[in-house]
Amino acid sequence: MQHTSAPYEERLTAPRSWWFACLLVGVAMALTLLPFGTLPLLGGLVGGTAVAAVVTSSYGSVRIRVVGDSLVAGEARIPLSALGGAHVLDPEEARAWRSYKADPRAFMLLRAYVPTALRVEVVDPEDPTPYLYLSTREPERLAAALKAVRTA
Incomplete structure (x- = not known):
């Protein structure tokens, strides 16, 4: 059986602390939307965290x-x-x-x-x-x- 993997492969993943920062972005977005009620607060938490996570994942996916x-x-x-x-x-x-x-x-x-x-x-x-x-x-x-x- 022939092994066809690359002789070298590395993914420059973002550090773990950046993932925690994604959560902090979501919290900041939630606090920004707090005056508008519970639903916007939850949407800000989820949306802000998700957008920050997508950006972090994209930046850290380079190989x-x-x-x-x-x-x-x-x-x-x-x-x-x-x-x-x-x-x-x-x-x-x-x-x-x-x-x-x-x-x-x-x-x-x-x-x-x-x-x-x-x-x-x-x-x-x-x-x-x-x-x-x-x-x-x-x-x-x-x-x-x-x-x-x-x-x-």
């Missing part, structure tokens, strides 16, 4: 995958042949590369709640993007997957 000969980061699909070296960034380096060291031409899949990242050079002469900045909880594993697929 990074190495599939076949491509790196899929969010909506971008980049052929591995266009990529060069990968540099693991610890939390301090990641902060620097998403702020004062950042190049405005870079592709940034940034989630501030993920402290580590991987910076991958773009070597395609036709592409003006100098590098990819990818927030990832497992930068060493992603770098290893990229290297393994390129050398295979």
Whole structure:
């Protein structure tokens, strides 16, 4: 039986505290609608919580995958042949590369709640993007997957 899963796949899910914040948004909406009665209060609680949860879920559903000969980061699909070296960034380096060291031409899949990242050079002469900045909880594993697929 052949196993066809991706050599690397990660979902950059939102932290648990954000889900609690969704409930707080619902409570705030309920309190806003309190003067209009019980039914609007309940509607505000449910509606506000639901809308905040949908936004949080959407923001935290972005994935990074190495599939076949491509790196899929969010909506971008980049052929591995266009990529060069990968540099693991610890939390301090990641902060620097998403702020004062950042190049405005870079592709940034940034989630501030993920402290580590991987910076991958773009070597395609036709592409003006100098590098990819990818927030990832497992930068060493992603770098290893990229290297393994390129050398295979």
